[in-house]
Amino acid sequence: MIIAIEGLDQAGKKTQTEMLVKALRRIKIKTAVFSFPDYSTIVGKEIKNHLSGKRNFPPEIIHYLYAANRLEKLEEIQKASSKNSVLVMNRYYHSNLVYGIANGLKEKWLQKLEEGLPKADLVIVLDASQDDSFSRKKSKRDRFEKNKNFSKKISRIYRRLAKKHRWKMVSSDTKQNTHKEIMKIISKKIGS
Incomplete structure (x- = not known):
């Protein structure tokens, strides 16, 4: 099973991913975790440069890079999937859909970029208020985290796509x- 934890920047994805992994391991469910973007890779470094303002890419290119970053890890994801019952993703391809749409790209085009990746069985979107997410980041913000209007747009798109694709809010x-709340959702999913 692949569980994706999604949401606005600073919604608590990393914290909830860590708490979920600990909870699953505590009940003896073999679990692996991945976080995207993964800045340790060649493509990840380019993404980091873009987010910090050192490089500037048009929307199509940056969203190609996000997809390529996940594809760089495909073999690792497949290996982890064969050895573990659950993979928890701190952001997965759903973020690329949401942010890509916010950047004016078409959902179908964005979905094509992600072909070949294992599909998530469960997507949980952390629905944080914009004020909460802005108050949580104390250090330097990246280009998306600085823009409150963009953040509002992201929030609306997450809600719309959650309805459309049956993601859990x-x-x-x-x-x-x-x-x-996350554990209740997962208990129902595992129990079914």
């Missing part, structure tokens, strides 16, 4: 409450 409340 979870209110990004306190860490513990959010974690409890």
Whole structure:
């Protein structure tokens, strides 16, 4: 099973991913975790340069790079999938859809970029308020994190695509409450 944790920048994805992995391992479910973008790769370094303003790419190119970053890890994902019951993704291809649409690209074109990747079985979107997400980042913000209007647009697109694709929306409340909601969703999914 692949579980993707999605949401606005600073919605708590990393924290909830870590809490979920610990909870699954505690109940003896073999679990591996991946985070995207992965800045340790060649493509990941280009993405980081773009986000920090050192490089400037047109929307099509940066979204190709995001997709390529996941494809760089495809073999690792497949190996981890064969050895673990659950893979938890701190962002997966769903982010590329949302941010790509926000950048004026077509959903079908963006979906084509992700062909060949294993599909997520469950997508959980952390629905944080924009004020919450902006207050959480204390260090330097990247180009997307600085733009409040863009952030609002991202939030609307996540909600719209969540309805369309049956992604699960979870209110990004306190860490513990959010974690409890995620565990309820996963219990239902595993139990079915």
